[in-house]
Amino acid sequence: MKATIIVQNLKCGGCAKTITNRLTELDNITEVNVEPETSMVSFTYENISDAISVKDKLKDLGYPSIDNKNGIVAKAKSFVSCATGKMSK
Numbered sequence: 001m002k003a004t005i006i007v008q009n010l011k012c013g014g015c016a017k018t019i020t021n022r023l024t025e026l027d028n029i030t031e032v033n034v035e036p037e038t039s040m041v042s043f044t045y046e047n048i049s050d051a052i053s054v055k056d057k058l059k060d061l062g063y064p065s066i067d068n069k070n071g072i073v074a075k076a077k078s079f080v081s082c083a084t085g086k087m088s089k
Contacts, residue, residue: 002031003051004042007063008070009078012036014086015063021088022061026053039066 010016016034019041023032028046035041041058045051055065062077064070 001046001051002042002044003054004040005055005058006039006066007041007058008039008066008068009063009075010034010036010039010041011078012082012086014082014084015078016085017088018061018081018085019058019063021085022057023054026050026057029054 010019013036016036019034020032023029023041023043028050029043031042031044033042041063043054045054058065059068059074060077061081062074062079063081064074
């Protein structure tokens with residue numbers, strides 16, 4: 001099945017790279033596509049618990065979905081995730 005989540009704090013290719021790398025590490029998650037221009041993260045999953053794990057991972061990285069609170073901690077996490085993505089090969 002395919003899902004799309006609109007996230008907060010997604011600003012650039014560094015953010016997209018971190019999100020793509022971290023989500024593809026999850027079991028049963030494939031075809032990850034991140035669009036910084038629209039703040040959309042799309043992916044294919046096998047069951048609903050896999051989709052929930054993606055949403056949780058995004059929140060942990062500092063990119064909460066639009067239906068979650070976007071506090072200063074999430075913003076700080078996204079800044080670090082973005083920098084990590086920009087520095088990784």
